[in-house]
Amino acid sequence: MKRDSRLSAVLHALLHMNEHGAPMTSEALAQCLGTNPVVVRRTMGLLREAGLVAAERGHSGGWRIVADLSSVSLRQLHEALGEPALFAIGNRNEHPQCRVEQAVNAALDDAFEQAESLLLQKFESISLADLAAGFARRRKC
Template sequence: MKHDSRLSSVLHALLHMADHDGPMTSEVLAQCLGTNPVVVRRTMGLLREAGLVTSDRGHAGGWRISADLSAVTLRQLHEALGEPAIFALGNRNERPQCLVEQSVNAALDGAFAEAEALLLERFEGITLATLADDFARRHKAWRFRKGETDA
């Protein structure tokens, strides 16, 4: 089963960008994500259309976050990506003639709609700032375990 991992990838890229001084090129972001720079440019283009990132051209150019991290929610990012399907599960046939399958679809559709609404509501409460703070905490703990100090 193929999963749409664009939201996870976008979050990964944006957190790298938030932790970096200055713009980041598509090539550098692609290395961070283990993907192709073309994929990064295509995805960042969607975020630019949503007003979340900007791009600078030229030798020192690249992508930078243009929105306040505390104002950007996972829900906004999901919408900027074109609202991909939340679940890989679905009905066998969307317009069945069989009454049994119609009953099955009605039950599944209701459950899927409720679950999706709940997940999107949760996405509304998670911001990039929340994730950036969690990353900073984890990074600090990792450095402490390695014996590094902030000098």
């Protein structure tokens, strides 16, 4: 089953941008991420709409972070990406006629909601500054 890895990719890109200290082109970010520049532009466009990055044109242009890293949570980034599904599992049938399957769905839905709520709370508590600090610690090794 395919996983949505955009949040991980965005975090990777933003930390590279922060470390670089100057605007980065879509091509340079694509090289860091091992993807296509079009994918980078599409994703960065979502972050631009959320007010987190900006694009500069010209010879020394590219994408740059405009938000304070300590004020940007993983949850904000998840939301900026359109809130992709957090789990790759789900009910076999969303509207079953069978009462057994209805009971199964009710139990699973409750568990999924609790797990998603907990994960989003955790995402809220982690900032880009936290990740940048973790990178800085690892770089010193």
